[in-house]
Amino acid sequence: MKHELGVIQDPEGDDCCPAPLEPPLSEAQAAALTRGFAALSDPARLRLFSLIASQPGQVCACSLVEPVGRSQPTVSHHLKVLYEAGLVDKERRGSWIWYWAVPGRIDELVAALGLPVHAGSSRP
Secondary structure: OEEEOOEEEOOOOOEEEEOOOOOOOOHHHHHHHHHHHHHHOOHHHHHHHHHHHOOOOOEEHHHOHHHHOOOHHHHHHHHHHHHHOOOEEEEEEOOEEEEEEOOOHHHHHHHHOOOOOOOOOOOO
């Protein structure tokens, strides 16, 4: 069998099957991206991230409780998971914490899937 341009040919020259594809991500890269995908796999966290990312600026944690219909401790837990996954960043101001989407992080996740990244999809 002969390998030529991604196709394995048998000795008679007939196309047999496509050559195995090279993995687009290394194990280390996949492990690094897993936290972001895992964080977004929860419906409440996906909704929270969507709320935060859709705002032109920063969002106070106090504003996120009512829209997702969860208790304040539950929202705080989900925000912590989003923060640890590198999807949002935060700043404490007095007794409240303000959140914003990390620019470019969602683009990394989209790019890892081999999908085109649209300009301006992440906001500071």
